[in-house]
Amino acid sequence: MPQPTSTPADIERAIRNVPDFPQPGIQFKDITPVLADARLFSGAIDLLADGFKPGSVDAVVGIDARGFIFAAAAATKLQAGFVPVRKKGKLPYRTIEQDYALEYGHATVAMHVDALKPGARVLLIDDLLATGGTSAAAAALMQKLNANILEIAFLIELKFLNGRDKLKGHPVRSIIVY
Numbered sequence: 799m800p801q802p803t804s805t806p807a808d809i810e811r812a813i814r815n816v817p818d819f820p821q822p823g824i825q826f827k828d829i830t831p832v833l834a835d836a837r838l839f840s841g842a843i844d845l846l847a848d849g850f851k852p853g854s855v856d857a858v859v860g861i862d863a864r865g866f867i868f869a870a871a872a873a874t875k876l877q878a879g880f881v882p883v884r885k886k887g888k889l890p891y892r893t894i895e896q897d898y899a900l901e902y903g904h905a906t907v908a909m910h911v912d913a914l915k916p917g918a919r920v921l922l923i924d925d926l927l928a929t930g931g932t933s934a935a936a937a938a939l940m941q942k943l944n945a946n947i948l949e950i951a952f953l954i955e956l957k958f959l960n961g962r963d964k965l966k967g968h969p970v971r972s973i974i975v976y
C-alpha cells in the first residue's frame with residue numbers, strides 16, 4: 799500500500815473548530831477544509847483505509863451524511879462496495895431500523911434489508927466519534943444482517959465523550975483524537 803500522502807498532524811491543522819454550532823456549548827469540528835485540499839483529502843482516505851488491502855473488504859458502510867464522503871472514497875480505494883446508513887425515512891426500499899438515544903430524545907437509522915450479505919467483510923467509517931450512539935446503532939444494523947465487522951474507523955474522536963464504551967467488542971480506530 800502506498801505511504802499516506804499526509805500525516806494526522808497535517809489533517810488536524812486543517813480541521814476548523816467552530817464554537818457554539820449548531821447549539822451553544824458544542825465545539826463543532828468542521829472537516830470541509832480537509833475535503834477541499836486534494837492532498838489532505840486523499841491522505842485522510844489513505845489513513846482510514848490503512849491496514850486493509852484492495853479485495854480484503856466486501857463493503858464500506860458510511861453514516862449519513864459526512865460519513866458518506868469518507869466511506870465512499872475508501873470503498874473505491876479498497877475496491878469494495880459502498881453501503882449507506884441513513885436517517886429513517888430516506889431509503890426507498892425495505893429497511894431494517896435501529897433506535898438510539900440522543901441527549902434529548904432519540905433518533906433512528908436505517909439500512910436496506912439486502913445491503914450486506916451474511917458474512918460480508920465490512921468496515922464502518924464515519925467522520926467523528928462523539929458519544930458513540932450513531933455508530934453503535936449503525937454497527938447494530940450491520941450485525942442484524944450478520945455482517946463481519948472488521949473495523950470501525952473515524953477521522954476524529956472526541957475521547958472525553960467516551961464513545962468507545964458503546965462500541966465494545968469491535969476493533970475501533972481513530973486518526974485524530976481530541
Ligand code: AMP
Binds near residue numbers: 826929931
Ligand atoms: P455521536 O452519536 O454522539 O457519536 O455523534 C456522532 C455524529 O454526530 C457524527 O456523525 C458526527 O458527524 C456528528 N457530531 C457529533 N459531535 C460533533 C462535533 N463536535 N463536531 C462535528 N460533528 C459532530
